[in-house]
Every structure is written in C-alpha cells, then in structure tokens.
Amino acid sequence: MNRKLSNNELNRLSVNEFKNSNKRPVVVVLDNVRSLNNVGSVFRTADAFLIEEIVLCGVTGTPPNKEIEKTALGATQTVAWKHSASTLEAVNELQNQSYKVYAVEQAENSIMLNEFANGDEKLALVFGNEVYGVEQDVVDACDGVIEIPQQGTKHSLNIAVSVGIVLWELLRLRSGNQSG
Numbered sequence: 001m002n003r004k005l006s007n008n009e010l011n012r013l014s015v016n017e018f019k020n021s022n023k024r025p026v027v028v029v030l031d032n033v034r035s036l037n038n039v040g041s042v043f044r045t046a047d048a049f050l051i052e053e054i055v056l057c058g059v060t061g062t063p064p065n066k067e068i069e070k071t072a073l074g075a076t077q078t079v080a081w082k083h084s085a086s087t088l089e090a091v092n093e094l095q096n097q098s099y100k101v102y103a104v105e106q107a108e109n110s111i112m113l114n115e116f117a118n119g120d121e122k123l124a125l126v127f128g129n130e131v132y133g134v135e136q137d138v139v140d141a142c143d144g145v146i147e148i149p150q151q152g153t154k155h156s157l158n159i160a161v162s163v164g165i166v167l168w169e170l171l172r173l174r175s176g177n178q179s180g
Helices: 015-020 036-048 066-072 087-096 136-141 159-175
Strands: 024-031 051-057 081-084 100-104 123-127 144-147
Touching: 024 036, 024 087, 024 159, 036 051, 036 066, 036 159, 051 087, 081 087, 087 100, 087 123, 087 136, 100 136, 123 159
Parallel strands: 024 051, 024 123, 051 081, 100 123, 100 144
Antiparallel strands: none
C-alpha cells in the first residue's frame, strides 16, 4: 500500500528556513509573460526547486497580486524576485554577474534540453511570452538557446509547464541522478 504523506511528514521548510537555505545557482527570467496564473505557477515551481531568483521583465505581472497568489500559494513570500523594465537589460546584468544566459526557445542551432551539459555554472534561463516566445533581440543577446524536444503537432508548451520541465531536467542532470 502507498499511503499518502501528511503535510507534517513532508519536512517543509518555514519561510525563514527557505530564505536562509542554500539556493541553486539558477535564475528564471520571464520575458513579457502576460498570464498572472503562469507567473504564480513559476513562483511555485521556483520554490519547489530552491531557485535563486526570478526576474520579471516588461509587462510581466509582479507581486503582490491576488491572481498571482492563486497559483503561487505563498511562494511569492519565499522566492526572491525583482522587476526589470527590459529583458535585454536583465540579460546583460546577469551576464555581468557571470551567469550563462540561455533562452528557452525553438531556434536554429539550439541545444536540445536532453543534450545540454551545464556543469555547475551559474545559469539564467529566459522564458518567453505565451504567444511570441522570447523576443529575437533577447535570443541574440543570450549565450545560447535550449530547446525542449517535442514530437507532436503543436510544438508549443505552456510557459509554466516549460519552466517545470527545464528546471527538473537541468537539476536532475546536475545531481547526477540519471534515473529521475
């Protein structure tokens, strides 16, 4: 039998414990993401994987916002975040802080996610708008492009789903746990 664990058995960190814990050297950058539900979901995923920070760019909504909180479930209180008026400026700032910045996009010469070897370098991952993806000038400024392999007819994933897939795979590879 597989008994579900109770909330008390999950060893959840308190807000203070989370803020004082060692974070993974990964920054998630949202390039003009319009859906506040997607923004909230990204916060929740960033909390789950102990991500260092989220950079909300352009028209991307920012906390406090009740629509973001619906899906963030309090993660806006734990995950560090900041707003940048320009995604391009955010990318340049991260590169100046020794982050390797990758757009997550479908592009020529992209690296398939399952073939990406990132070692232990500090990473920043740029995820784009729900309709247009990552802006071309931002893609051009990045150190590379990571693509999620897809075989279906749509070749389009929800931004929050993409964040979850990419973070899981990169952190799985970093931990050396090839079995998932």
